[in-house]
Amino acid sequence: MNEELDSQLSAMFDDELAPAECELLARRLSRDEQLKARWGRYAVIGAAIRSERGVLDAALAGRVSAVILAEPALAAAQGARRAPARWWQPLAGAAVAVGVAVGSVLWLRAQAPFTAAPPSAHLTATVSVPAAAVLSAAAAGAADSYVVPRAPAVRAMVPSTELANYVVAHSVFSSPVGRRNLLSAFMASESGTAAEEPPVEPEGNVR
């Protein structure tokens, strides 16, 4: 392996490689059997060395996500990884990176107690949502800058089996696309683990 490639790999995992180069490097890794085998062996050695360590580095998780999200519209993930590390990020990163077996992610995001309020002004007065801006951005293929909302405290609102009941019952009445999204998210999620984490103090509204 030449020095330049080695340097790129180091930079990639030090969060110093440009996203475009990350993607190119990932593609090369996915195609180069020799390289793949070599790093596979290294992984076994590395895994043995660091077997005591339970979670992945948060920045790595974010960088891996950046590689995945070659789609410009999804470049937002980079914003997420630059955000201060939160309790779920290392776990989520690990889950993504490994392909994934276990982890957290029913995404049971429980919020702070909420005062049930009637439709507030900020909700009812927003009919002038910038739909035109949305469309123009889509048409122009402009990169989005979505920032993952702050993670509120996590606590199981309802037992996950009960939530599963609700999701399944509701899916019958969803639009075809909505149902696929809902059920896919539910199939992809891994219940329980997230809710079992120690509660985190609420950071504010999800929005």
Place this chain on the structure above:
Amino acid sequence: MSASERFIALTLAWTVAGAALAGEASPERTPVGETSPESTPAQKTSLDQAPAHKTSLESAPAQKTSPESAPAQWLERMNRALTTRNYDGTFSHWHGGQVEMLRIIHRVQDGTVSERLASLDGSGREFIRAGPSLTCYLPDKRTVLVEQRPPQESLVGFPAVNDQTASFYDIREVTHTRLNRRSTHVITVSPKDEYRYGYRLWIDDSTAMPLKTQLCDRRGHVIEQIVFASLTLPAHIPDSAFKPDVSTAGFQWLRNESGPPAPAAATLAWNAMRLPPGFRMAARSAQTLPGSADPVDHLVFTDGLASVSVFVEAQRREQADQPAVPESAAVGSSSAFSTVIDGHKITAVGEVPPDTVRFIASQLKAEEPAAVSSRRR
């Protein structure tokens, strides 16, 4: 970062990058309509027992479409394709920085819908629909949920895009482009307020199947994405394709033993005092959910695209003494909210923003049936 850590990280990145590339269906790797020879290991499961007579999109019978079709018509065609066609596809699901591969198999045969959705590399969960029977395998909970629905719902195409939909969404075709070697119409569905989400859909020109779907917030930012890595439209899909991979030995089976839902006939009639603009109640029934003997009122509200279910159940005695703390949850980009009103637990679930389920659930109020019927007269 130490050298050993880099080695691990690199290998993980390679693993994910390979899956991601397949998930993004880069043309040189996984063209839609073909089965990738470089399937990720996760895809090499018994799910990959290819159905006989596999037909690629290229040879699939085209629906009657025309370039001049209105964007809303494309949505209708897409809904029709998703609900009436046979298809077998592998897709990547992205949300919150995580990607997971799933497989969906859908068949309509003799008027009966069969569907199987399986996580290929994550929880191992599977959802199987066989006509009126919905079965959810949750290996992580060692539980299987079985719910029976009325047969008439087996072909439900609900909700429907109509004129009212246009009042709350801006539906446009923004471009006509190629995706994975396929000609697609890119349709945007932009919400006009923040009570609902929007979509960007890459709809296949000849089959009307959505090859790529992005769920967007009100600012147009992508919050969830589905991209098919492979998709075929087989003329025939064998029954064996709908058998779960999950071994259920020792699993707990939860069923709604009392049969299909009946019309709501509770002592209290629940209704929403106010609803977000455009939402209306579209269905209500009384049912029992798997694993519960208590009846639950199920109310459905929709604006034509998005829908919200509200479940109302009497609080159990042991819960009655606990403080009523409203709480929120999310499944992907879908939202759930639970609160307690008049001794009943109210839970709203829907593919809408958190504020919408919160608003609808909080507006529920119980009325005596007599009062409701007199008001309707």
